[in-house]
Amino acid sequence: MSHPPVATAIPSSSLHEIFRAADARELATGSPVIRLHVGEPYFTPPAEVAEAIADAQRAGRTSYTDVEGLAELRRGLATKLDLENGLDTPISRIFVTPGSCQGLSALLLSMAEPGTEILLPELHWPIHVQQALLAGLRPIFYALDESHFPDPDSIAAVSGPNTRILLVNSPSNPTGAVMDADRLRALLALGRERGWQLISDEAYEHFVYEGNHVSMASMERDLPDDQRIVHSVFTFSKSLAMTGYRLGYVVTATDAAAAALRVVQEAGIIAPPTPVQYGGIAALQMPAAAEVNRKLVQQNRDEVLPALRDAGLLRELPAGGWYAMLDISCTGLSAEDFTAQLLEERGVAVVPGSGFGLRPQLDDRGALVAMETDAKAGDLVRIAFCVDPEVLKSGVAELLAFVQDRNVR
Ligand SMILES: Cc1ncc(COP(=O)(O)O)c(C=O)c1O
Numbered sequence: 379m380s381h382p383p384v385a386t387a388i389p390s391s392s393l394h395e396i397f398r399a400a401d402a403r404e405l406a407t408g409s410p411v412i413r414l415h416v417g418e419p420y421f422t423p424p425a426e427v428a429e430a431i432a433d434a435q436r437a438g439r440t441s442y443t444d445v446e447g448l449a450e451l452r453r454g455l456a457t458k459l460d461l462e463n464g465l466d467t468p469i470s471r472i473f474v475t476p477g478s479c480q481g482l483s484a485l486l487l488s489m490a491e492p493g494t495e496i497l498l499p500e501l502h503w504p505i506h507v508q509q510a511l512l513a514g515l516r517p518i519f520y521a522l523d524e525s526h527f528p529d530p531d532s533i534a535a536v537s538g539p540n541t542r543i544l545l546v547n548s549p550s551n552p553t554g555a556v557m558d559a560d561r562l563r564a565l566l567a568l569g570r571e572r573g574w575q576l577i578s579d580e581a582y583e584h585f586v587y588e589g590n591h592v593s594m595a596s597m598e599r600d601l602p603d604d605q606r607i608v609h610s611v612f613t614f615s616k617s618l619a620m621t622g623y624r625l626g627y628v629v630t631a632t633d634a635a636a637a638a639l640r641v642v643q644e645a646g647i648i649a650p651p652t653p654v655q656y657g658g659i660a661a662l663q664m665p666a667a668a669e670v671n672r673k674l675v676q677q678n679r680d681e682v683l684p685a686l687r688d689a690g691l692l693r694e695l696p697a698g699g700w701y702a703m704l705d706i707s708c709t710g711l712s713a714e715d716f717t718a719q720l721l722e723e724r725g726v727a728v729v730p731g732s733g734f735g736l737r738p739q740l741d742d743r744g745a746l747v748a749m750e751t752d753a754k755a756g757d758l759v760r761i762a763f764c765v766d767p768e769v770l771k772s773g774v775a776e777l778l779a780f781v782q783d784r785n786v787r
Contacts (some may be wrong), residue, residue, distance in 0.1 A: 444651065476647060489609075503551045537572065548698070737749075
């Protein structure tokens with residue numbers, strides 16, 4: 379029996395479809411689409427970052443670095459992780475990666491026992507699912523309550539003897555939920571009790587509008603190194619709008635995990651791009667920049683999103699991140715139809731929730747036989763609120779008018 383390549387069975391993320399549809403509409407109508415589908419911020423990276431990269435290039439600092447990245451950058455990251463995140467980690471466990479997306483993917487490859495299970499939130503960033511499948515893992519989805527929070531019981535309920543990894547993402551893409559220390563502690567306790575490894579994706583660490591960001595690995599600060607189980611993933615992409623620079627970093631829980639990740643990175647990238655790492659060193663010199671950016675996104679949230687809540691589309695304002703999940707069930711439309719008609723009639727691009735509620739169906743061998751979606755996600759659409767305030771305002775106004783139209787018909 380033949381086994382087709384796994385990647386041929388995994389659909390590309392629904393975001394790509396929206397990109398294509400938005401571009402096609404612009405071509406057809408000649409007028410710009412209001413782009414609320416993509417998490418690209420309207421603020422720009424610090425000029426110092428570009429200068430540091432250009433300087434590095436001009437000075438010929440362009441050869442391969444260690445597979446983990448420049449020691450100078452990793453020393454700076456260790457200080458940032460200590461002061462901001464409460465992590466106590468030697469630089470030998472910090473890996474600079476070309477974006478945290480690659481870091482996550484490599485981490486999963488380094489941890490995966492093929493055929494075992496990884497627990498993901500029922501509403502998730504679809505790339506987590508793609509990465510899990512490519513690593514040979516079987517994704518299992520844990521329930522979230524109506525405020526999009528998991529609890530240990532709901533996670534325990536879907537886990538089994540083959541479960542190895544629990545992934546948490548706070549602040550969350552796509553829901554904006556932010557977990558507090560008590561909740562994270564409870565999930566960590568469950569993970570420890572069951573002998574799991576934990577992955578904490580903290581891409582949106584600097585975008586918290588209510589409460590504080592808590593790094594799960596800070597709760598293991600006082601444990602001997604070889605007893606830690608939390609692997610953390612961070613990025614410069616969001617905090618400093620450095621999305622296209624591709625600069626992130628992974629902190630492994632133990633030296634053994636670092637040794638495995640080193641192999642995956644050697645095989646996959648040899649080393650992260652050198653000049654960009656000098657940009658990272660410059661970025662670490664400006665910790666206040668992330669706070670400025672947080673305020674900009676919070677202002678968008680506070681000024682524009684309440685209208686969506688008042689219209690019954692949003693239960694509560696997202697406590698963090700760049701995205702809000704709107705419940706569009708009042709329109710009677712599926713998320714796909716809502717998205718297509720909103721783009722067609724009002725020129726506003728959003729993402730259907732089904733793209734964040736993937737349910738891959740695997741056979742006994744672990745081969746992907748179908749990609750289904752969760753029914754609940756079919757009532758949701760995601761908007762990004764990190765965009766230009768005027769774009770956000772007009773997009774939300776059009777969306778509300780579209781919903782109003784549907785409700786009076
Ligand atoms: C939850 C989450 N994790 C990780 C990433 C990866 O970001 P990057 O690869 O730019 O660091 C993203 C990007 O959208 C994200 O939403």
